[in-house]
Amino acid sequence: EDQVTQSPEALRLQEGESSSLNCSYTVSGLRGLFWYRQDPGKGPEFLFTLYSAGEEKEKERLKATLTKKESFLHITAPKPEDSATYLCAVQARFGGSGNTGKLIFGQGTTLQVKP
Amino acid sequence: GAVVSQHPSRVICKSGTSVKIECRSLDFQATTMFWYRQFPKQSLMLMATSNEGSKATYEQGVEKDKFLINHASLTLSTLTVTSAHPEDSSFYICSARVRGRLIATNEKLFFGSGTQLSVL
Numbered sequence: 001e002d003q004v005t006q007s008p009e010a011l012r013l014q015e016g017e018s019s020s021l022n023c024s025y026t027v028s029g030l031r032g033l034f035w036y037r038q039d040p041g042k043g044p045e046f047l048f049t050l051y052s053a054g055e056e057k058e059k060e061r062l063k064a065t066l067t068k069k070e071s072f073l074h075i076t077a078p079k080p081e082d083s084a085t086y087l088c089a090v091q092a093r094f095g096g097s098g099n100t101g102k103l104i105f106g107q108g109t110t111l112q113v114k115p
Numbered sequence: 116g117a118v119v120s121q122h123p124s125r126v127i128c129k130s131g132t133s134v135k136i137e138c139r140s141l142d143f144q145a146t147t148m149f150w151y152r153q154f155p156k157q158s159l160m161l162m163a164t165s166n167e168g169s170k171a172t173y174e175q176g177v178e179k180d181k182f183l184i185n186h187a188s189l190t191l192s193t194l195t196v197t198s199a200h201p202e203d204s205s206f207y208i209c210s211a212r213v214r215g216r217l218i219a220t221n222e223k224l225f226f227g228s229g230t231q232l233s234v235l
Binding site: 004036041042043044045046087089102103104105106107108110 | 119121124149151156157158159160161164206208210224225226227228229231
């Protein structure tokens with residue numbers, strides 16, 4: 001069964017304190033791994049898509065990396081406005097989700113950055 | 116990027132009533148739309164996949180007769196929660212896949228802003 005597990009569940013950082021969020025996954029052939037940001041009461045906002053092990057993508061203070069078993073979202077020198085829930089999702093290459101674009105989400109990591 | 120409009124953003128209703136949530140793709144055609152629900156501090160759980168002009172595909176454990184999905188056009192999908200009960204209270208989110216795009220370019224999967232349903 002395809003599964004996504006994120007850790008930690010919650011993370012509190014001081015402004016400027018860099019850290020990483022983890023997303024571990026098991027999937028029957030990975031088509032893509034996605035990172036989204038979600039603010040309270042809002043829909044997810046797309047951040048990155050990673051397709052193969054070794055791939056890295058960056059956007060401002062965020063950098064996403066991918067291995068065969070997990071992905072990391074590195075946050076460098078975070079600011080209070082980076083506070084949000086970060087969601088990881090996978091799309092399988094074969095089977096129902098690979099044919100429809102269905103994403104399987106992790107439970108998210110809620111990040112709080114204090115000034 | 117493309118915009119997915121979801122309406123209403125918040126609805127409060129009495130137990131036993133039905134509630135309709137709309138999901139519109141504003142500047143693109145969406146052959147496939149997905150409906151998720153999210154409980155507080157939990158992940159998004161896929162409820163169903165709807166394709167324009169055909170019946171929706173429901174995930175295991177989701178009641179088809181309770182959560183009616185209609186995808187009548189390439190820009191509109193609706194979710195109707197029939198005979199709502201307090202346990203149906205949740206955050207419902209739709210997402211849309213751009214027509215003609217390959218699955219691999221899933222960054223073209225855009226999400227609506229969500230609907231918070233509270234059933235009293």
